[in-house]
Every structure is written in C-alpha cells, then in structure tokens.
Amino acid sequence: MALEKQVNWGIVGAGRIAEKFCEDMTYVRNGKLAAIAARSADKAQQFADKFHIQYAYAGYQRLFDDPNIDVVYIATTHNFHFEHARAALLAGKSVLCEKPITISTEQCVELQSIAKQQNVFLMEALWTYFLPSIIKAKQWVEEGLIGKIKHIKADFGYRVPYDPVGRMYNPDLAGGCLLDMGIYPLAIAHYFNPVDLTDLTLKAQKAATGVDNDLVILATAGDVTLSLATSFQCRLQNAALIIGEKGYIKIPDFWRAKSCELYKMDTKIDAFIDTEPCIGYCYEAIAVAEQLLQNKTEHPTAPLSTSLILQQQMERIRSMF
Incomplete structure (x- = not known):
C-alpha cells in the first residue's frame, strides 16, 4: 500500500491550544509535525521534546523561512494573529490561524489580499465546522x-x-x-x-x-x-x-x-x-492538508468570506458596547 502524502506543519506558539492541536496530530495521516517556534529557545525545545518535533526555533521568522515547512498553525494570542499570519503568508507559507483570525475587518481584508497575491492557502481555525x-x-x-x-x-x-x-x-x-x-x-x-x-x-x-x-x-x-x-x-x-x-x-x-x-x-x-478518541482538532488538520495536496488556497467549509463576515459581525457588536 502506498504511503499517504503528507504536509509538514510548523507550530507558532507553544501554549495550551497549540498543545491540544499537537496531541491530535497523532490521528492525522496526511500531515506531520516538523517545527515549533516560541518566544524563547527553552520553551520551544521543551515543546519539541514533548511532541517529538525535529526543529525548535526561538522567534517566529526562522520558522516562516524554513523551506521544509508547508503550512503553519498560528496559536499565539489574539493580538498577534495578524502580525504572525501576515509574516507567514509573505514568506510563502500556507496558514491555519486560530480564532479570531484577526481583531478587525481591516486586518482580515489585508490578510486575504496577501494570501491571494501569494497564491497560498489561508483559513481561520473554525474547527467546530469540521466535527x-x-x-x-x-x-x-x-x-x-x-x-x-x-x-x-x-x-x-x-x-x-x-x-x-x-x-x-x-x-x-x-x-x-x-x-x-x-x-x-x-x-x-x-x-x-x-x-x-x-x-x-x-x-x-x-x-x-x-x-x-x-x-x-x-x-x-x-x-x-x-x-x-x-x-x-x-x-x-x-x-x-x-x-x-x-x-x-x-x-x-x-x-x-x-x-x-x-x-x-x-x-x-x-x-x-462521535466515538473517535481524538479531541477534534485532527479533523480540521486533515481537511487543511487535503486542500494543500490539491493545491487549493481556501477550504469550502470555512472560506475566507465566512471569516470576513464574522469579523464584521464582531466589529459591529463591539461598537455597541
């Protein structure tokens, strides 16, 4: 039986959500963990040791520039989502970014524009949609x-x-x-x-x-x-x-x-x-890899248009506080 093609994942941020995502990568046949980037070398290495990840980077740009990485999962705090997703996209990396993908409609539009210019995949991690x-x-x-x-x-x-x-x-x-x-x-x-x-x-x-x-x-x-x-x-x-x-x-x-x-x-x-033992992050990871292996730049279940609508809704709600 031929081995299933895999994409190489880089993890951006070494917090609780990143850990849960990596725990679920055990159930992902079409992707593997290849690199982790954190603010400090020690934290990155500890995370790498825990999840048997080959490369550990202090700082994020080195991961974005790593030619072995196909897609990055951004799990830093909300205020950094735009900055980190933008840098990854400009480095030619596909991006799965935790919710909310940005904290303003303007930022969301800019990320989508960059992804289109770079012709790379971009998706907000709306993992619920894939359960x-x-x-x-x-x-x-x-x-x-x-x-x-x-x-x-x-x-x-x-x-x-x-x-x-x-x-x-x-x-x-x-x-x-x-x-x-x-x-x-x-x-x-x-x-x-x-x-x-x-x-x-x-x-x-x-x-x-x-x-x-x-x-x-x-x-x-x-x-x-x-x-x-x-x-x-x-x-x-x-x-x-x-x-x-x-x-x-x-x-x-x-x-x-x-x-x-x-x-x-x-x-x-x-x-x-659902009797599968996974947490559920595996389903979106599998779905993203499927699209990447078909050279797609969006996922029809969680398209960029949906992310923009959610940003607009939240921006409107926040203006009413």
Missing part, C-alpha cells in the same frame, strides 16, 4: 428533518478568574469574551444559517479593564431569530439548539461537539455519537 457531529446535524437540516429553521440558540461561557494582565482580561492582548468565546455562537449560527444579522440588540457587561466579560446577543438573520450568549462570569450551558418548524437538533458542548440529537416535537428520533 462529525456538526456535519451530521447539518445533514439532518438539509434533509428537511426539522423543517424550516426558525430559531438558533447557542451559548459558550466559562468562569474565568479575573486577572487584569492575563490574556482574557487584558485589552492590550485583545481580551474579552466576544473575541475569545463569543465567536463560537456567531460561527455556529452562520454555519446553519449563512444570513447576515439585522435587528441586532445586546446586553454587555464589562470588567474593570474595560473588556467585555458577559454578553447576550439577540438578532434576526433572514427568517431566523438568534439568541446567543458568551461569558467569563459563569459556565453557560454551552449547547446549541437548531429549532425548526417540525422539530429541533440539540448539540451539547457544540464548540467541541461529540454528539447531537434529533427531535420531532418532544420525541428523540435519532442521535449521533
């Missing part, structure tokens, strides 16, 4: 099993202890629950109903640093009513409900979904469980 449970739920909708969608309810929140200099609460690090967690409810609403928001109203609370730490969003998207929420103050239900005229779909922990349930009125008529 089997989410794909199954979308299939049920497309088959008409819940009828026309009327409501989408989704929330994502965890209590985050207040730390004015930490990533979550520091405005200089692009803190706030909207950018950190709120993008998930917005993204799942767009996935099931790709219509722009109208009649937007919200209730926002702020921490002492000025960043949002609790947010409720009500909006209309076409014929669908959206009820979305995010919070650093408490754990929310973290579920999504896709409600149609005939029934509804319940997705527990939708942002990392391992299951979904289909209801007709009050009766559960079907369910799906």
Whole structure:
C-alpha cells in the first residue's frame, strides 16, 4: 500500500491550544509535525521534546523561512494573529490561524489580499465546522428533518478568574469574551444559517479593564431569530439548539461537539455519537492538508468570506458596547 502524502506543519506558539492541536496530530495521516517556534529557545525545545518535533526555533521568522515547512498553525494570542499570519503568508507559507483570525475587518481584508497575491492557502481555525457531529446535524437540516429553521440558540461561557494582565482580561492582548468565546455562537449560527444579522440588540457587561466579560446577543438573520450568549462570569450551558418548524437538533458542548440529537416535537428520533478518541482538532488538520495536496488556497467549509463576515459581525457588536 502506498504511503499517504503528507504536509509538514510548523507550530507558532507553544501554549495550551497549540498543545491540544499537537496531541491530535497523532490521528492525522496526511500531515506531520516538523517545527515549533516560541518566544524563547527553552520553551520551544521543551515543546519539541514533548511532541517529538525535529526543529525548535526561538522567534517566529526562522520558522516562516524554513523551506521544509508547508503550512503553519498560528496559536499565539489574539493580538498577534495578524502580525504572525501576515509574516507567514509573505514568506510563502500556507496558514491555519486560530480564532479570531484577526481583531478587525481591516486586518482580515489585508490578510486575504496577501494570501491571494501569494497564491497560498489561508483559513481561520473554525474547527467546530469540521466535527462529525456538526456535519451530521447539518445533514439532518438539509434533509428537511426539522423543517424550516426558525430559531438558533447557542451559548459558550466559562468562569474565568479575573486577572487584569492575563490574556482574557487584558485589552492590550485583545481580551474579552466576544473575541475569545463569543465567536463560537456567531460561527455556529452562520454555519446553519449563512444570513447576515439585522435587528441586532445586546446586553454587555464589562470588567474593570474595560473588556467585555458577559454578553447576550439577540438578532434576526433572514427568517431566523438568534439568541446567543458568551461569558467569563459563569459556565453557560454551552449547547446549541437548531429549532425548526417540525422539530429541533440539540448539540451539547457544540464548540467541541461529540454528539447531537434529533427531535420531532418532544420525541428523540435519532442521535449521533462521535466515538473517535481524538479531541477534534485532527479533523480540521486533515481537511487543511487535503486542500494543500490539491493545491487549493481556501477550504469550502470555512472560506475566507465566512471569516470576513464574522469579523464584521464582531466589529459591529463591539461598537455597541
């Protein structure tokens, strides 16, 4: 049997999310970890040793300039996403960048322009879109099993202890629950109903640093009513409900979904469980590599147009705080 072609991954940032992504690379046959870049040599080497990565770089540009690397996964703090993605793209590297891909519409447009000029792949790491449970739920909708969608309810929140200099609460690090967690409810609403928001109203609370730490969003998207929420103050239900005229779909922990349930009125008529042992980052890594091996520059499931819409939505919401 012929070996499956692989792409070489470079990891940018050695924090918690990067670790989870690398843990899931065990389940990725069409890609392998080749390099890690961190702010310090010691941190990069420790990360490399943990995940058996050949090259460890202090600083990021050396990784971007490494001719052995095909694609970089950017997992630094939000405020650095644009800078690091831009440098990688200009070095000719394909990019998978953690959410939010940027912190403004202007930055998002510029990254997309550079990716087009360089003719390289660029995608925001909307990993939820690639989870089997989410794909199954979308299939049920497309088959008409819940009828026309009327409501989408989704929330994502965890209590985050207040730390004015930490990533979550520091405005200089692009803190706030909207950018950190709120993008998930917005993204799942767009996935099931790709219509722009109208009649937007919200209730926002702020921490002492000025960043949002609790947010409720009500909006209309076409014929669908959206009820979305995010919070650093408490754990929310973290579920999504896709409600149609005939029934509804319940997705527990939708942002990392391992299951979904289909209801007709009050009766559960079907369910799906993802039994794979992975966290779920592997699915987007596999999907990115598939596109790269076909010389594609975007993924149809998470196109750049979707990232731009989400940026515009978040920018509009932030202007209303």
